[in-house]
Amino acid sequence: MGLPPRRAADGESMADTSFPSSWSPAFRLIVALLRGESAGDLAASVDRESFGQALRRHRVALALPVAGRTPLSLALRDTLALRQRQMTMAAMERTAQLGVVVNDLTGAMIGVCALKGLAFAGLFGDLLGREASDLDLLVGPADFTRALDRLGALGYRRDGAGAIDHAVTLRHPDFAASLELHRRLASPDGLFPVDRFDPWARLSAVALPRGPVATLDREAAMVYAAFHGTKHNWHRLFWLVDIAKGMAREDVDWPAVLTLARRLGVERQVVMAVLLAERVLGAALPPGLEVKPALVALGGRLADDLVPHLDDLPSDRGAELAGRMGFWPTLARLFTLYPRWRARIGLLGFFLGASDKDHAFLPLPPALAWAYPLVRVLRLLGQPLGWTRTKPTR
Structure with a gap:
């Protein structure tokens, strides 16, 4: 448990860190x-409820x-210990669930690659x-329908609200964790150029209790993790912890990471x-x-612009970040992050997709539902002027 110990830079006191x-x-x-x-005086200023909420939101327990080794009050240690016990049990269950699914698919001669989450944890640590x-599981497009049938035989059913272009969300009545079955790493909108990257040529293996499972190799996993976290505006801290754990490994070829990222346009x-x-x-x-x-x-x-907002984004929708940074600065930021025009066009489609707040505004x-992208633009442009009917939530 925990990140590798951090060393203070020359002239820096570990207790002198200032936070936004x-x-x-x-x-x-x-x-x-x-x-x-x-923790210093910070621990004394935090109550049990807000600490628990932050742990649940950012998923970093x-x-x-380990709770018993932290310099926290008894109430905060108990809160952390409870969360750590719950999440350890959940990780064990999900590891077993992953093994069952992967073994079934591979037994049916369906190639499968585990993405993100547990696979990343196994690749870079624990x-x-x-x-x-x-x-998250990736199968080849030609095997997608057959994989759905196999998962259906295991008891998984489609979640109607979770179907997206490149993946389908499935749920099982006996498990809390949903399963996203991917036919591609991302939507073909240019944000991640799936036509330039063959994940099946960049595989490694992670050991599970029921046998090994294929996942992206470390260099490809780092690139994909950076793309995924950026797409979601890093609004949960555990994605950034993934990056830090990868940075702490000596077996990651960083020149190769940067070369691959440059080829994919996500450097x-x-x-x-x-x-x-x-x-x-x-x-x-x-x-x-x-x-x-x-x-x-x-x-x-780009990093410095985002740091003050890491604890202030209730979701990964661009509207929340635009409401804090301003619409035009946010759009300029996104165009800087995605220099290719194909990506920018795809990004606009994502950015202008109507949210619940747009519907509430x-x-x-139904006959005018096509106008919601315009409503979204008006709402985002109007936020600096106070044109809003809903308050941001934390």
Whole structure:
């Protein structure tokens, strides 16, 4: 459990870290614990309820030190210990669930690759050291229908609200974790150029109690994790902990990471993710960045712009970030992150997709549902002027 101990830089006191004023006391405390710093007066200013809420939201309990070894009050230690017990049991159940599913699919001669979550944890550390809300599996497009049939025979059923272009969400009545079955790593909208990357040529293996499971190799996993976290605006801290754990490994070929990221058009996202982990979690920067000073400067600015908002985004929708940074600065930021025009066009489609807040802002009859992207633009542009009927939630 926990990140590798952080070393203080020359002239830096580990207790002198200053946090953005926009961060809640509970979030500051969690970051201090992840950095291996003294909790100091932070722990005294955090109540049990807000600490528990922050742990649930950011899903980092298993990345923190064991509760009994933390310098916290009895109430906060009990809260952390309970969460760690619950999430350890959940990780064990989901590991077993993953093994059953993978063995069934491979037994039917269906190639399968586990993505993110437990697979990433096993690749970079401990299968039981990361919370995972669901299971993500990739199969080849030609095997997708057959895989759905096999999973259906195991008791999995489609979640109608969870069907997206590149994946289908499935649920099993006996398990809390849903299963996302992917036919591609991402939607073919240019945000992640699936036509330039063959995941089946970049596989590694993670040991499970029921046998090994294929997953992306470490370099590809780092690139994909940076893309995924950036797409979701890093609004949950456990994605950034993933990056920090990868940065702490000596068996990651970082020049190869950057080369792959550049070929896929996500080099800026990878560099921003690395610098974000360095700024927030104190992770040591990997080798290879020193030869790219302009890229590091750009990534640093992108990371610094996001840091104050990491504890203030209720979801990964662009609207929440735009409401805090401003619509035009957010759009400029996104265009900087995604330099390819195909990605920018796809990004606009995602950014303008109507949310529940847009529907609440101006209810429209079904015949006018096509107008919600315009409603969204008006609402986002109007936020700095106070044109809103719903308050942001924390």
